[in-house]
Amino acid sequence: xxxxxxxxxxxxxxxxxxxxxxxxxxxxxxxxxxxxxxxxxxxxxxxxxxxxxxxxxxxxxxxxxxxxxxxxxxxxxxxxxxxxxxxxxxxxxxxxxxxxxxxxxxxxxxxxxxxxxxxxxxxxxxxxxxxxxxxxxxxxxxxxxxxxxxxxxxxxxxxxxxxxxxxxxxxxxxxxxxxxxxxxxxxxxxxxxxxxxxxxxxxxxxxxxxxxxxxxxxxxxxxxxxxxxxxxxxxxxxxxxxxxxxxxxxxxxxxxxxxxxxxxxxxxxxx
Amino acid sequence: xxxxxxxxxxxxxxxxxxxxxxxxxxxxxxxxxxxxxxxxxxxxxxxxxxxxxxxxxxxxxxxxxxxxxxxxxxxxxxxxxxxxxxxxxxxxxxxxxxxxxxxxxxxxxxxxxxxxxxxxxxxxxxxxxxxxxxxxxxxxxxxxxxxxxxxxxxxxxxxxxxxxxxxxxxxxxxxxxxxxxxxxxxxxxxxxxxxxxxxxxxxxxxxxxxxxxxxxxxxxxxxxxxxxxxxxxxxxxxxxxxxxxxxxxxxxxxxxxxxxxxxxxxxxxxx
Amino acid sequence: xxxxxxxxxxxxxxxxxxxxxxxxxxxxxxxxxxxxxxxxxxxxxxxxxxxxxxxxxxxxxxxxxxxxxxxxxxxxxxxxxxxxxxxxxxxxxxxxxxxxxxxxxxxxxxxxxxxxxxxxxxxxxxxxxxxxxxxxxxxxxxxxxxxxxxxxxxxxxxxxxxxxxxxxxxxxxxxxxxxxxxxxxxxxxxxxxxxxxxxxxxxxxxxxxxxxxxxxxxxxxxxxxxxxxxxxxxxxxxxxxxxxxxxxxxxxxxxxxxxxxxxxxxxxxxx
Numbered sequence: 001x002x003x004x005x006x007x008x009x010x011x012x013x014x015x016x017x018x019x020x021x022x023x024x025x026x027x028x029x030x031x032x033x034x035x036x037x038x039x040x041x042x043x044x045x046x047x048x049x050x051x052x053x054x055x056x057x058x059x060x061x062x063x064x065x066x067x068x069x070x071x072x073x074x075x076x077x078x079x080x081x082x083x084x085x086x087x088x089x090x091x092x093x094x095x096x097x098x099x100x101x102x103x104x105x106x107x108x109x110x111x112x113x114x115x116x117x118x119x120x121x122x123x124x125x126x127x128x129x130x131x132x133x134x135x136x137x138x139x140x141x142x143x144x145x146x147x148x149x150x151x152x153x154x155x156x157x158x159x160x161x162x163x164x165x166x167x168x169x170x171x172x173x174x175x176x177x178x179x180x181x182x183x184x185x186x187x188x189x190x191x192x193x194x195x196x197x198x199x200x201x202x203x204x205x206x207x208x209x210x211x212x213x214x215x216x217x218x219x220x221x222x223x224x225x226x227x228x229x230x231x232x233x234x235x236x237x238x239x240x241x242x243x244x245x246x247x248x249x250x251x252x253x254x255x256x257x258x259x260x261x262x263x264x265x266x267x268x269x270x271x
Numbered sequence: 272x273x274x275x276x277x278x279x280x281x282x283x284x285x286x287x288x289x290x291x292x293x294x295x296x297x298x299x300x301x302x303x304x305x306x307x308x309x310x311x312x313x314x315x316x317x318x319x320x321x322x323x324x325x326x327x328x329x330x331x332x333x334x335x336x337x338x339x340x341x342x343x344x345x346x347x348x349x350x351x352x353x354x355x356x357x358x359x360x361x362x363x364x365x366x367x368x369x370x371x372x373x374x375x376x377x378x379x380x381x382x383x384x385x386x387x388x389x390x391x392x393x394x395x396x397x398x399x400x401x402x403x404x405x406x407x408x409x410x411x412x413x414x415x416x417x418x419x420x421x422x423x424x425x426x427x428x429x430x431x432x433x434x435x436x437x438x439x440x441x442x443x444x445x446x447x448x449x450x451x452x453x454x455x456x457x458x459x460x461x462x463x464x465x466x467x468x469x470x471x472x473x474x475x476x477x478x479x480x481x482x483x484x485x486x487x488x489x490x491x492x493x494x495x496x497x498x499x500x501x502x503x504x505x506x507x508x509x510x511x512x513x514x515x516x517x518x519x520x521x522x523x524x525x526x527x528x529x530x531x532x533x534x535x536x537x538x539x540x541x542x
Numbered sequence: 543x544x545x546x547x548x549x550x551x552x553x554x555x556x557x558x559x560x561x562x563x564x565x566x567x568x569x570x571x572x573x574x575x576x577x578x579x580x581x582x583x584x585x586x587x588x589x590x591x592x593x594x595x596x597x598x599x600x601x602x603x604x605x606x607x608x609x610x611x612x613x614x615x616x617x618x619x620x621x622x623x624x625x626x627x628x629x630x631x632x633x634x635x636x637x638x639x640x641x642x643x644x645x646x647x648x649x650x651x652x653x654x655x656x657x658x659x660x661x662x663x664x665x666x667x668x669x670x671x672x673x674x675x676x677x678x679x680x681x682x683x684x685x686x687x688x689x690x691x692x693x694x695x696x697x698x699x700x701x702x703x704x705x706x707x708x709x710x711x712x713x714x715x716x717x718x719x720x721x722x723x724x725x726x727x728x729x730x731x732x733x734x735x736x737x738x739x740x741x742x743x744x745x746x747x748x749x750x751x752x753x754x755x756x757x758x759x760x761x762x763x764x765x766x767x768x769x770x771x772x773x774x775x776x777x778x779x780x781x782x783x784x785x786x787x788x789x790x791x792x793x794x795x796x797x798x799x800x801x802x803x804x805x806x807x808x809x810x811x812x813x
Contacts, residue, residue, distance in 0.1 A: 004304075007300050007304065009293065009296075009297065011290075011293075014736060015736030015737075016287065016558065016583065016584070016585050016736070017583065017585045017734075017735060017736040018583060018585075018597070018733075018735045018736050019553075019582050019583050019597045019600065019601050020736070021581070021583075022551065022553075022580065022581055022582030022583055022601060023582075023601055023604050025551075025580040025581070025582075026551065026580065026582075026601060026604040026605045026606065026609075027604050029549050029578060029580060029606050029609075030604070030605075030606040030607070033546075033549065033578065033606065036300060036304065037580070038293065038296040038297065038300060038308070039292070039293055039296070040290050040293030040294075040296075040297075041287065041288065041289060041290050041292075041293055042287070043287050043288045043289075046736070046737055047793060055289070055290045058290065059290050059293060059294055059297060062294050062297040062298050062301070062404075062414065063297045063301075064297065064300050064301040064304065065301070067297075067300075075769065075770065075793065076770050077768060077769065077770070078767060078768025078769065078770060078771075079768065079770045079771075133604075137783040138767050138768040138780075138781075138783075139768055139769065139780065139782065139783050140783035143604065143783065144783075191289075192288075193288060193289045194285060194286030194287070194288040194289050194291070194317070195286075195317055225349060225409050226348060226349025226350065226409040226410050227346065227348065227349065227410065228346065228347050228348070228349060228350045229349075229350075238409075238410065239409075240410065241408040241409075241410050241411035241414065241415075251318060251346065275575075278571050278575065280564065280567075280568065282561075282564070287558065307571060307575065309564065309567040309568065309571060309579070310563070310564055310567070311561050311564030311565075311567075311568070312558065312559065312560060312561050312563075312564050313558070314558050314559045314560075326560070326561045329561065330561050330564060330565055330568060333565050333568040333569050333572070333675075333685065334568045334572075335568065335571050335572040335575065336572070338568075338571075462560075463559075464559060464560045465556060465557030465558070465559040465560050465562070465588070466557075466588055496620060496680050497619060497620025497621065497680040497681050498617065498619065498620065498681065499617065499618050499619070499620060499621045500620075500621075509680075509681065510680075511681065512679040512680075512681050512682035512685065512686075522589055522617065
């Protein structure tokens with residue numbers, strides 16, 4: 001039976017202006033010419049590790065079962081921060097040890113539970129020099145360390161060859177609203193999307209039967225199922241396509257209309 | 272003989288900031304891992320169905336004969352608007368029933384002729400739940416309904432399995448200048464391109480031997496064959512690479528220089 | 543043995559707003575459906591031939607050995623400027639004859655040495671009409687001439703069939719700092735990247751043991767190995783991932799902070 005090359009999905013803050021994504025693709029194509037390479041996005045806010053992790057987490061339900069994810073938002077590149085490969089199920093996640101790869105881990109580990117649950121992913125440090133580019137730059141490990149590792153994994157390399165166990169990876173807490181006073185949930189804005197919709201860290205499944213959302217001095221108490229249900233130019237809440245509470249304006253740009261910014265705190269109150 | 276997987280071309284208003292395109296690619300890659308996936312563009316002006324249709328129409332002459340086109344500009348997502356697959360020649364077009372797929376139809380149908388001409392495309396409604404994702408969100412049918420349909424078509428699924436006949440699809444009129452007074456053609460600006468050139472709905476083939484164009488209060492009466500023929504910084508008309516009349520400024524940005532905006536009316540007068 | 547299809551890498555100033563890249567991909571996919579198509583970048587500053595050449599040059603070390611590069615920054619499209627294919631080693635470069643393909647040539651040729659060194663690339667003019675699209679537009683040779691040529695090369699066409707020898711291609715001088723007074727190097731800013739870092743034409747290998755850089759009225763005399771070594775919000779110099787001297791602000795946007803623009807002269811002085 002023919003060996004199947006794994007597909008590789010890229011998630012970075014590299015943007016499109018430069019040749020950074022192109023060079024990553026070139027390195028992969030040199031090592032794994034048969035691998036399909038797909039962009040999840042390269043427009044993570046520069047250096048925003050938490051936003052990158054959220055974009056990765058919400059994409060996990062649709063990624064192929066055998067995907068290799070190459071994720072790079074890496075303000076600590078060139079320092080002592082480790083490079084990791086995480087083996088979770090039949091998928092691999094390659095990237096810096098700064099929390100970006102948190103979605104590969106179960107919530108119980110991300111909440112600081114010291115004992116990993118059964119089936120928790122294995123984590124190795126990317127040390128094996130034969131699976132790096134011959135010269136490793138100080139500022140572009142995406143090209144020189146992570147891309148070659150992802151390409152070799154796509155080719156079927158046993159991940160154990162990439163390095164030793166890496167205990168204690170940096171993990172972000174789960175994306176989840178935090179209960180406050182009775183009838184309150186606290187969260188923040190994690191992502192402003194292309195249409196200007198502002199997505200919160202609060203999951204729709206956490207919500208009270210009736211509620212109002214407060215953010216940036218605005219109170220939003222209209223809730224709809226989909227955009228066309230909302231009057232034009234009125235702010236409203238909806239559950240986004242990944243099940244997170246979000247703020248939008250039908251056919252408008254909520255973030256600029258309401259002055260919403262990534263990181264703004266969000267309060268949900270039962271009514 | 273080996274079965275050939277069809278290539279899939281994506282055209283959306285999803286932009287690059289988010290994981291929307293990436294999630295569509297992930298869904299396709301899970302179902303049709305051998306399918307080549309190409310981006311036509313994801314920068315259709317948000318919600319601009321007519322611009323999306325124009326970008327699709329002008330790309331038809333170069334698309335592979337066996338292409339699957341997945342087109343999503345979908346302000347009515349989550350409402351009763353239908354999802355369609357259009358079978359035209361050996362190509363398939365998948366997307367919302369809002370006019371975006373009009374270029375798959377002959378002009379006579381788009382002009383409102385009730386009887387479809389011989390060879391007109393077949394249109395089915397995307398109803399078959401086994402070719403959707405198990406959970407269909409209210410706001411992202413591109414991922415949950417259209418991408419799986421396109422992927423199965425790429426794999427060779429007989430399109431008849433996707434759903435029943437869909438009579439009366441929404442169709443936009445052909446992109447064409449409209450005659451006004453004698454010696455006049457009316458149109459509008461359908462697209463502002465990356466260089467700031469403004470493309471009209473008037474076809475170069477419709478033009479008078481000698482003419483002037485009026486838009487946004489400007490009269491442009493210089494016509495050139497290609498950019499280098501024009502003096503720098505002077506507005507001029509030319510036939511764009513798809514045969515539509517367009518306004519440019521050599522090495523300048525016509526739209527911002529002249530204050531041109533998508534939708535602005537355009538008048539061409541014989542001289 | 544199965545014939546290997548060459549991968550194609552695209553480098554243009556086409557941007558993402560339009561269907562230009564999509565149409566190039568469609569043409570290639572029609573002729574060479576098995577070819578992997580990768581974007582190096584499409585965000586070269588419009589018409590900036592030298593920036594495109596620099597982005598290409600710095601990508602050469604990572605491109606697959608058998609790559610076909612399709613490069614289009616083409617302000618002279620539709621004029622008498624030639625279209626070229628350059629055969630260098632086992633790679634091919636396809637694009638306009640305006641200097642953009644200079645990185646395919648050795649420095650000695652780019653410095654104006656009339657006799658090509660041994661192993662210099664062969665250069666042909668793209669004349670063969672059977673390897674163009676049937677109708678060639680005046681403004682989009684990327685789609686109508688260059689893309690078909692690249693696709694046929696990816697399929698294994700002998701490049702000699704594409705046209706006759708093209709003597710005297712336009713070549714840019716090497717990207718290199720120019721010595722001035724003793725202890726001085728002159729260069730300019732060739733690229734502002736996604737993070738706002740400004741890259742110079744001066745190679746780190748040319749630098750004095752101790753130096754200060756002057757650009758746009760600022761003197762920068764902090765040098766670091768990688769970003770995390772720098773204090774926040776202080777401008778510094780570093781060697782970028784391709785070995786060129788660059789100016790950055792850790793977690794900031796150097797170009798807007800310091801008012802740096804592409805083309806600004808740069809002076810490096812020994813200290």
